[in-house]
Amino acid sequence: MVSTTKRKTSLTLDAEVLDCAKALEINVSAVAEAALKKAVAEARRMQWLTENARAFAAQAAWHERQGHPLADIICAPGGSSWNA
Numbered sequence: 001m002v003s004t005t006k007r008k009t010s011l012t013l014d015a016e017v018l019d020c021a022k023a024l025e026i027n028v029s030a031v032a033e034a035a036l037k038k039a040v041a042e043a044r045r046m047q048w049l050t051e052n053a054r055a056f057a058a059q060a061a062w063h064e065r066q067g068h069p070l071a072d073i074i075c076a077p078g079g080s081s082w083n084a
Helices: 015-023 028-051 053-066 071-075 079-083
Strands: none
Touching: 015 028, 028 053
16 A cells, blocks of 8 residues: 555544553554555455355365365475475
C-alpha cells in the first residue's frame, strides 16, 4: 500500500506515554502510521486466509486422497534440497 496523501486525524492516547514520547523526541505520527500499516497488513492476511479456508481444505483433502504430485521429486535423492 503506497500512499503519498496524508490526512490529519485525532487520536486519544495515554497522556503519560505521549509526554514520554515527546520528551524522547519520538515521532508519534510515524510510529502510529507504522503500527497501523502492520495492523492493516495482518488484518488483510487473516481475511485472505479466512476467505480461502475452503480452498485450502479442499486442496489438503485432495493431497490426502491422491498424494502430493511432486512426491517422487521431493523423495528422490537430493529431495532434501527442496526443504532449504
